[in-house]
Amino acid sequence: MSLDSVVSEVKAKQEVWEKEISQMRGKKFATICVHGAYTKHEAIANNQGAIIEPVYTSTSQAFLDADCLEAALAYKIPAWAYSRIANPTIGYLELMLSMLESYGAPRRASACCTSSGMAAIRAAAEPFISEEKPGRKNIVSMAQVYGGTFQLFSERFAKERGVEVRWVENPADLSEWASKVDADTRFVYGEIPSNPGIMLFDIEEVAKLAHAQGAPLITDSTLSTPALCRPLEHGSDIVVHSLTKSMTWSGRAVAGALVSRENIMSGAISEEAKRDFAGWVKLWPLRDAGACISPDNASRVLDCVRVLPGIMDLLSRNAMKVATFLEGHPGVERVHYPGLPSHPQHAIAKKYMRLVDTGENRFGHLLSFEVKGGHASARRVLDRLKFIFNATDLGRIKSVAVIPTISTHQQQGEEGRKKARIPASLVRLCVGAEDADDIIGELKEALE
Ligand SMILES: *Cc1c(COP(=O)(O)O)cnc(C)c1O
Numbered sequence: 001m002s003l004d005s006v007v008s009e010v011k012a013k014q015e016v017w018e019k020e021i022s023q024m025r026g027k028k029f030a031t032i033c034v035h036g037a038y039t040k041h042e043a044i045a046n047n048q049g050a051i052i053e054p055v056y057t058s059t060s061q062a063f064l065d066a067d068c069l070e071a072a073l074a075y076k077i078p079a080w081a082y083s084r085i086a087n088p089t090i091g092y093l094e095l096m097l098s099m100l101e102s103y104g105a106p107r108r109a110s111a112c113c114t115s116s117g118m119a120a121i122r123a124a125a126e127p128f129i130s131e132e133k134p135g136r137k138n139i140v141s142m143a144q145v146y147g148g149t150f151q152l153f154s155e156r157f158a159k160e161r162g163v164e165v166r167w168v169e170n171p172a173d174l175s176e177w178a179s180k181v182d183a184d185t186r187f188v189y190g191e192i193p194s195n196p197g198i199m200l201f202d203i204e205e206v207a208k209l210a211h212a213q214g215a216p217l218i219t220d221s222t223l224s225t226p227a228l229c230r231p232l233e234h235g236s237d238i239v240v241h242s243l244t245k246s247m248t249w250s251g252r253a254v255a256g257a258l259v260s261r262e263n264i265m266s267g268a269i270s271e272e273a274k275r276d277f278a279g280w281v282k283l284w285p286l287r288d289a290g291a292c293i294s295p296d297n298a299s300r301v302l303d304c305v306r307v308l309p310g311i312m313d314l315l316s317r318n319a320m321k322v323a324t325f326l327e328g329h330p331g332v333e334r335v336h337y338p339g340l341p342s343h344p345q346h347a348i349a350k351k352y353m354r355l356v357d358t359g360e361n362r363f364g365h366l367l368s369f370e371v372k373g374g375h376a377s378a379r380r381v382l383d384r385l386k387f388i389f390n391a392t393d394l395g396r397i398k399s400v401a402v403i404p405t406i407s408t409h410q411q412q413g414e415e416g417r418k419k420a421r422i423p424a425s426l427v428r429l430c431v432g433a434e435d436a437d438d439i440i441g442e443l444k445e446a447l448e
Helices: 003-025 029-035 040-046 066-073 088-101 117-129 147-161 174-180 203-212 271-275 277-283 285-289 295-305 308-327 346-352 374-384 413-419 436-447
Strands: 109-114 138-142 164-168 185-191 217-220 238-242 256-261 332-336 366-371 400-402 426-430
Touching: 003 029, 003 040, 003 066, 003 088, 029 088, 029 308, 088 109, 088 256, 088 277, 088 295, 109 117, 109 277, 117 138, 117 147, 117 185, 117 217, 117 238, 117 256, 117 277, 117 285, 138 147, 138 174, 147 164, 147 185, 164 174, 174 203, 185 203, 203 217, 256 277, 271 277, 277 285, 295 308, 308 332, 308 366, 308 436, 366 374, 374 426, 374 436
Parallel strands: 138 164, 138 185, 185 217, 217 238
Antiparallel strands: 109 256, 238 256, 332 366, 366 426, 400 426
């Protein structure tokens, strides 16, 4: 088979598929969650009619002849070649995520899946601080970020790479962001909302500040999922996810993803990288870093994503009931939940956290509360919980609780925790899909 005929045959198939994908993009969010890019033609022409995305556990792809091999490895025809670089099952998930994160956004997006959320955050951030563009560099991030991200920025980037990390302590204060972002800022970073402090930031306004200095905004949207918030629509350049959490509410996979819109803003990376950042990360730096997702995990994520809007709606409604109960309980000092009017950033949450297509406010399922009587009381409450598991986990169909200062945020140290406003009496609770009355009943007993 000549190289030309290989290329044209594959391109013809690709065109049919792309047409189907673009029709799917015109559907409602819930429909895309069910089908994504796994279209009729894709099922019948390439997958023996399998109605669910097959899990390709094969390490690599065989080619008909030398021409096909050469064309594939030169990235001239879509091929997957080797599972660290690409894989059909992973490809279906990446297309699904790109469709969901760009839903309602003016520009297309692309996605790249990774072995974990931390791998996605590192893959998204690292290109901007590379030595390819020497000179002074700083990054500006809200201080309340996930513990692993805090360590990545302060240990790996600041101590090992000499990057100045400027922490924004009050992410609701735009003047604090403005005073820290400057011409040497390589990227701006925030979580919506943050784990476990449950703080938010105004994506649109912070994106404007970043863009005015030529820097991209990276948003960790793990706790919102695209069913509640799609940061690309609001001006963020890159979205990162720990797919391990709410996106895979079954609790059966560790995985991550970065999703970027086309033509992102940056003075620190090449034109090619800016055009399709996630695609570029996938083909080059991630290929070399080797932090690929497994096809098995990709299929588990896909299975959970199919019902994402319904699940996030249910979990959010449960969390709202639990938060309201806790706020009225005499044994509780304070409740942090963006859905409560008492939350200092309730207005920002109302602006950004909305159930897709209905537009109704839904605030996710993570909340935290400070127990009266300090750390010892918090321990006692945790120890008395029964079906609510005590685990350093969140985003599950099951309710899970933890004390951040002795677990997830232990390594951050006293000062780091103070910056992130995490007191020792804080219990983080991620509300599951159990009956809300049963969850409340159990908390009531534990707080007695
Ligand atoms: C858990 C988490 C991460 C890290 O994800 P892993 O999949 O555990 O590597 C990043 N950001 C947030 C907000 C998280 O909750």
